[in-house]
Amino acid sequence: MDRQDCQHLLAALGEYIDGTLDEELCREIEKHMAECENCRVVVDTLRKTIYLYRVEAQEESLPQEVRHRLLARLELEG
Amino acid sequence: MNESEKFPSFSLEALRRRDRQEMSRLVEAFSGVVYRLGMKMLGDPQDAEDVLQSTFLKVFEALPTFEGRSSLSTWIYRIAMNEALMILRRRRPEVGLALEEGNDEDDEPLSKPQALVDWCCLPENELLSGEARRVLDEAIRKLPEKLRTVFILRDIEGLSTEETAEALGLSETNVKTRLLRARLRLREMLSEYYGERVKESGLYG
Ligand SMILES: [Zn+2]
Numbered sequence: 224m225d226r227q228d229c230q231h232l233l234a235a236l237g238e239y240i241d242g243t244l245d246e247e248l249c250r251e252i253e254k255h256m257a258e259c260e261n262c263r264v265v266v267d268t269l270r271k272t273i274y275l276y277r278v279e280a281q282e283e284s285l286p287q288e289v290r291h292r293l294l295a296r297l298e299l300e301g
Numbered sequence: 302m303n304e305s306e307k308f309p310s311f312s313l314e315a316l317r318r319r320d321r322q323e324m325s326r327l328v329e330a331f332s333g334v335v336y337r338l339g340m341k342m343l344g345d346p347q348d349a350e351d352v353l354q355s356t357f358l359k360v361f362e363a364l365p366t367f368e369g370r371s372s373l374s375t376w377i378y379r380i381a382m383n384e385a386l387m388i389l390r391r392r393r394p395e396v397g398l399a400l401e402e403g404n405d406e407d408d409e410p411l412s413k414p415q416a417l418v419d420w421c422c423l424p425e426n427e428l429l430s431g432e433a434r435r436v437l438d439e440a441i442r443k444l445p446e447k448l449r450t451v452f453i454l455r456d457i458e459g460l461s462t463e464e465t466a467e468a469l470g471l472s473e474t475n476v477k478t479r480l481l482r483a484r485l486r487l488r489e490m491l492s493e494y495y496g497e498r499v500k501e502s503g504l505y506g
Binding site for chain 2: 276
């Protein structure tokens with residue numbers, strides 16, 4: 224991650240991953256990744272990081288007793 | 302993606318006259334996400350429940366003054382985040398704002414990625430093992446507050462940049478920079494753990 228290209232890629236990475244970067248810049252990034260293994264790893268593991276947090280969060284559900292206490296507190300039970 | 306499309310729509314008029322059925326619908330639609338936000342921000346079930354209860358008390362109290370300039374969901378996220386931050390500050394008053402500032406300023410250059418092991422090849426059951434989940438939770442709590450709030454709303458809750466900016470009172474540019482910093486920091490922390498798993502599994506080098 225020393226080359227100037229790598230630094231450029233880093234700055235644009237957020238938008239690249241979110242798919243909001245313009246097409247020309249995307250192509251530049253993809254070209255760079257094809258020849259720079261380090262940047263490819265950074266991009267892949269960054270995507271995976273986000274993915275894992277999303278999956279993990281989807282599984283977090285509201286415990287029944289917490290829900291009941293909330294409804295009681297709000298006087299919305301029954 | 303637009304946050305408001307993820308939730309059913311509500312009659313503000315019915316909510317304002319405290320129609321019980323409409324209030325219950327609102328609670329059913331948002332209690333899960335508010336509780337999750339509390340868990341991710343504070344990491345403790347009791348604290349998360351406090352966030353949940355105080356958020357809905359505030360929501361129903363403040364509904365008459367809700368102007369509808371932002372979507373109802375963004376407004377609820379904003380209240381929930383404020384409640385979480387308040388509990389966080391009450392819980393550790395010794396950690397003043399001074400500690401939070403000083404690094405990760407928005408105009409500071411991004412630090413170069415350090416970890417370069419490719420751990421994407423690990424099987425899903427290892428990426429999401431019980432131990433790995435604890436690492437995920439710990440890592441998010443190690444993020445400075447101002448990066449954690451952005452990461453939770455954008456990447457975990459799926460709010461748009463605009464909605465996140467609105468909920469946190471930030472500019473969209475700040476949301477983008479903070480999000481990238483948060484993601485890169487988490488990547489480094491996860492790489493430490495998963496990198497070891499890769500070496501153990503012999504999938505690497
Ligand atoms: Zn590179």
